[in-house]
Amino acid sequence: MNNLEKLNGQLNELITKNYDAEKGYKKAADLTKNPELKGYFTNQAQNRYDFGHALKNEIKSTGGDVDKGTSLKGDLHRAWMSVKDTFSANDDKAMLEEVVRGEEAAVEEYNEILSDATLAPTTQNLIKNQVQSVQKALADARSLEAWENK
Structure with missing residues (x-):
């Protein structure tokens, strides 16, 4: 595997992870009732969408091929968030903990x-x-998480 193929593979992985994060943020925005968190989650979802497209353009500019779709791991994580939602009554603190973990x-x-x-x-x-x-975004999530812990 040459360096360009390796780089395109890494960038495709970032695209997938950004789209996973976008979908996760959208899910969190749907689950929260807190307007501040909803705004934060919605803004981060848009950022991740934009990141994915910028990465696609970078791959195309090098002559690489762009992969499509989200990852199985991301799909499973969102499914877990849905199950967790059922048991935790839209626990904003738990969602922020997951955001921090994902952003790290x-x-x-x-x-x-x-x-x-x-x-x-x-x-x-x-x-x-x-x-x-x-x-x-990680620093903001940590601040919001500290606020939720009060």
């Missing part, structure tokens, strides 16, 4: 790709901008 994993994945010294400057800038946005 996303930051790790982005940083892993950034550690690859063979990234083209456009790809590196795109990944840096997205990871910074995910880090901000």
Whole structure:
């Protein structure tokens, strides 16, 4: 596997994970009654949708092929959120805990790709901008989680 194939594979994985996150955020926005959380979840869903499209464009610009769909793991996580919702009466705290967990994993994945010294400057800038946005979303989720714990 050459470097371009490896990079396209990594970017396709990020696309899938961003679309998983988008769907998860949409689900959380549907479940919460808190207007502040609903706004946060809706905004993050849009960000992840936009991230996915930017990554698609980056793959296409290198001549790579874009994969389609969400991951089985993401689908299972959303199903778990639905089951958890049934038992926890739309527990905003629990949803925020899942957001924090997911965003921490996303930051790790982005940083892993950034550690690859063979990234083209456009790809590196795109990944840096997205990871910074995910880090901000993580900080916001932690703040909201602390607020929910009061």
